[in-house]
Amino acid sequence: xxxxxxxxxxxxxxxxxxxxxxxxxxxxxxxxxxxxxxxxxxxxxxxxxxxxxxxxxxxxxxxxxxxxxxxxxxxxxxxxxxxxxxxxxxxxxxxxxxxxxxxxxxxxxxxxxxxxxxxxxxxxxxx
Numbered sequence: 001x002x003x004x005x006x007x008x009x010x011x012x013x014x015x016x017x018x019x020x021x022x023x024x025x026x027x028x029x030x031x032x033x034x035x036x037x038x039x040x041x042x043x044x045x046x047x048x049x050x051x052x053x054x055x056x057x058x059x060x061x062x063x064x065x066x067x068x069x070x071x072x073x074x075x076x077x078x079x080x081x082x083x084x085x086x087x088x089x090x091x092x093x094x095x096x097x098x099x100x101x102x103x104x105x106x107x108x109x110x111x112x113x114x115x116x117x118x119x120x121x122x123x124x125x126x127x
Contacts, residue, residue, distance in 0.1 A: 004098075005023045006096055015086065032103065035096065035109050097115075
């Protein structure tokens with residue numbers, strides 16, 4: 001049974017940092033892409049950052065480039081998102097998800113391509 005458990009969210013002031021973790025269980029080794037997504041109230045779900053299983057390709061949405069870093073530990077089956085210089089606009093529920101199959105780099109983090117999702121962890125950036 002595939003299961004994701006996100007953790008590490010919370011309340012942080014602008015400019016602060018958080019490190020999110022996504023622990024996966026029952027994750028087959030042949031998935032293609034795993035990533036972090038977020039959804040703010042009234043907004044569509046957005047692909048924040050994705051990484052291929054091998055780690056050879058990573059993507060970031062423009063708004064987080066230079067501030068967020070994705071990493072994965074395939075041995076521990078854990079995905080991480082280091083979030084620095086947080087802004088109020090980063091406030092959202094953050095989810096991890098996984099997909100199979102090939103995809104161009106340009107669309108590898110499209111939320112519509114992912115079918116298996118965690119329950120999410122709330123990140124609130126506010127002074």
